[in-house]
Amino acid sequence: GLSYTWIFNNNTLYLQEDSRRFVSQETGNLYLAKVEPWDVGNYTCAVASAEARRRVWGPPTALTLRGDGVMGEYEPKIEARFPETTHAAKGSTVRLECFALGK
Numbered sequence: 001g002l003s004y005t006w007i008f009n010n011n012t013l014y015l016q017e018d019s020r021r022f023v024s025q026e027t028g029n030l031y032l033a034k035v036e037p038w039d040v041g042n043y044t045c046a047v048a049s050a051e052a053r054r055r056v057w058g059p060p061t062a063l064t065l066r067g068d069g070v071m072g073e074y075e076p077k078i079e080a081r082f083p084e085t086t087h088a089a090k091g092s093t094v095r096l097e098c099f100a101l102g103k
Contacts, residue, residue, distance in 0.1 A: 001051055004028035007044040024097055032063075040065055 004023055006013040022031045028045055042060040049055075078098060088094045 001049065002028075003048045003050070005046045005048065006030050007046060007057070009041040013043075026097055035063070035065065037065065039063060 004025060006023060020033050023029070024031070028047060030043065030045070032039060040063055042062050044060045045058040047056050047058075082096055086094055086096070
């Protein structure tokens with residue numbers, strides 16, 4: 001039982017999943033699509049373990065906007081890391097994460 005929280009400019013970032021922002025509860029990664037000027041700042045990931053009753057913060061990562069309009073060097077691809085086997089009880093919900101990357 002790990003849970004991931006992101007801190008934005010020293011404030012907890014309460015994210016509602018939408019088409020632009022998403023936190024993977026599998027990896028803790030924060031995904032932003034179509035970065036906006038108000039997204040610029042410092043992001044810090046906090047990982048909590050209910051069993052250990054402990055929370056650990058990672059180092060801050062700065063997000064800046066490029067002035068040249070270059071999107072980066074991401075080729076279009078679908079990124080999926082599904083387990084070989086997923087067990088689920090009848091009537092339960094299963095969540096599989098899949099991300100489309102690129103220009």
